[in-house]
Amino acid sequence: MRSLSRVLFSAVFFIAAVAVGVWLSVRPQPKADISLAVNAEAHAQILPLESETAAKAAALSQSSSVTDNSDDDVNIADAKAEDYKTWARQILNNLPRREDLQNAADADSEITPQVIREGAADVAALFEYASQNPVVKKAAVEVFKECAEQSEGLDPVRAYCYAKAVRLNLELGGDFWDPQSVSDAIKNLARDL
Amino acid sequence: MGRMAGQLGFGFLLVAVTLPLSAIAKNTTLYYSEKVLAEHQQLLNADLVHFRDLVPVDADGELKRILKLDNVSAVDMDQWLSERVHFVVEETYNPNQSLVIERKNAKYPLAAVPVVNLAANEATPQQSPKGRVVMSNIGAGIYQLAKNRQLLLSAVIPGVGSVSVRSPRAGILQIGEGLFQKLVDSWPQEKIKNEMHSIWRVMTLFHEARHSDGNGKSLSFSHVMCPPEHNYFGKYACDSTANGAYRVSSLVIKSLSAACKTCTIQEKGIFGIMTADHLNRILVPVKRTPGVNDLCRLAEANGKNPAFCQRQEVGSDFELDDAPESVEL
Numbered sequence A: 001m002r003s004l005s006r007v008l009f010s011a012v013f014f015i016a017a018v019a020v021g022v023w024l025s026v027r028p029q030p031k032a033d034i035s036l037a038v039n040a041e042a043h044a045q046i047l048p049l050e051s052e053t054a055a056k057a058a059a060l061s062q063s064s065s066v067t068d069n070s071d072d073d074v075n076i077a078d079a080k081a082e083d084y085k086t087w088a089r090q091i092l093n094n095l096p097r098r099e100d101l102q103n104a105a106d107a108d109s110e111i112t113p114q115v116i117r118e119g120a121a122d123v124a125a126l127f128e129y130a131s132q133n134p135v136v137k138k139a140a141v142e143v144f145k146e147c148a149e150q151s152e153g154l155d156p157v158r159a160y161c162y163a164k165a166v167r168l169n170l171e172l173g174g175d176f177w178d179p180q181s182v183s184d185a186i187k188n189l190a191r192d193l
Numbered sequence B: 001m002g003r004m005a006g007q008l009g010f011g012f013l014l015v016a017v018t019l020p021l022s023a024i025a026k027n028t029t030l031y032y033s034e035k036v037l038a039e040h041q042q043l044l045n046a047d048l049v050h051f052r053d054l055v056p057v058d059a060d061g062e063l064k065r066i067l068k069l070d071n072v073s074a075v076d077m078d079q080w081l082s083e084r085v086h087f088v089v090e091e092t093y094n095p096n097q098s099l100v101i102e103r104k105n106a107k108y109p110l111a112a113v114p115v116v117n118l119a120a121n122e123a124t125p126q127q128s129p130k131g132r133v134v135m136s137n138i139g140a141g142i143y144q145l146a147k148n149r150q151l152l153l154s155a156v157i158p159g160v161g162s163v164s165v166r167s168p169r170a171g172i173l174q175i176g177e178g179l180f181q182k183l184v185d186s187w188p189q190e191k192i193k194n195e196m197h198s199i200w201r202v203m204t205l206f207h208e209a210r211h212s213d214g215n216g217k218s219l220s221f222s223h224v225m226c227p228p229e230h231n232y233f234g235k236y237a238c239d240s241t242a243n244g245a246y247r248v249s250s251l252v253i254k255s256l257s258a259a260c261k262t263c264t265i266q267e268k269g270i271f272g273i274m275t276a277d278h279l280n281r282i283l284v285p286v287k288r289t290p291g292v293n294d295l296c297r298l299a300e301a302n303g304k305n306p307a308f309c310q311r312q313e314v315g316s317d318f319e320l321d322d323a324p325e326s327v328e329l
Helices: A002-026 A032-046 A048-064 A070-094 A098-103 A114-132 A134-148 A155-171 A184-189 B002-018 B038-052 B062-067 B074-082 B138-148 B189-193 B195-210 B216-221 B245-259 B265-280 B295-301
Strands: B087-089 B099-103 B135-137 B152-157 B161-165 B172-175
Touching (some): A070 A134, A098 A114, A114 A134, A114 A155, A134 A155, A155 A184, A184 B265, B074 B195, B135 B138, B135 B195, B138 B152, B138 B172, B138 B216, B189 B195, B195 B265, B245 B265
Parallel strands (some): B087 B172
Antiparallel strands (some): B099 B152, B152 B161
16 A cells, blocks of 8 residues: 555656656746847857856846746836947947057058957947847947947948947837037948948 | 079969960969978968868949959959969068069059059058058059169069069959957957858959059059048058049948858958048048949938038049059060
């Protein structure tokens, strides 16, 4: 009798464990979390400057995976946008300026100097992240607008930012951005970017 | 010297009669000084092999027009390159100690000699921040030097022999560590072997190859000093022609970036900014044909016609003859 009840108990426990396992594997998952985690990891590999931001994003991603509540999704999106802005602020503050290029040892070089390449890597990383995480696109438009309007910034970087601001803004249903604060020469450089 | 030239001539004749016409000089072959590091030779050769597998993109037809290609393909671009670059020497190669006078009172075309800043242009190699040489077309610089002094010069290259510099097409390039640098400081060193870096080195070859062209005032398409208000004010880092080396490299980066199979969005973004950097160094209007992704087309599709899109299309007024001149023998 005792052994029969042990067998029954084991069977019930086994069935319950399988049911919990099945439920865990089929329950809905928040969509953006995986891509954010992947991107955060990728950014951490290539841009040490942003590693703190990436870590924050990864942590945010992990904590959000315990729920699929829509209010929380909104909060996550807001938090991601805020996190993106913080990261972008760090980059915008450190973008190369005209005087950096004038002082660069390789400014005479025929290749694109190091200061421009570093700035390029940073703004291109911002765009890469925005293009893979639609929730930050709105924030990205403002970031790229600010970058394009930096009067002391270098023309090629400003041109790239202008192109991305225009294109992202149109993607979000906005108007064609054509401000006076960005010269026609820079806009012309941006045409193919 | 004469014997060497004779041998080279015989070798060429032998190749010419044993290969079908279509096979001659299709592939760029680089002959290296024995002092160029073997790993650098391997990497640069691998870059050219990789390049031949790419499918170049030319959405607006400008690459085809500027390079005067029959078709925009890796084969045709390789042919173009093969006519302009031939020899590669090491960072420490000193032309001043390697030149031999073949002939005095040599006759050169009586065309205008361009304003040349030998110090900042071709005579000294381009350097990266840590003082590393990237790449320089010293063959074009030697030709200009010889022309200015009415000499016929040849350059002695260790392990290769003596190369007679009879036109800017001598194609002698000086390379150094800078060519094999990672493009972004924080990236791991292994990245120099990835596709993006490979394309960047090939683009640099195309840029230098353009210095092998030209005659009279377009001779070697030398760079000029950038004017006040320019990002590169005071540097010999600009072009006063619309079909010079920066035009060529801007078109090649754009084309090969689009063809890149493994480039990330970030890497393509860096290429985009490099394209803008090279275009920005051209001081004269550049003929442009709006491609499908052109911002002006986008503006038009959204009912806008911004001022920068209303500029008059400029023809080829600022493009100079690119046919190479040569010493008159």
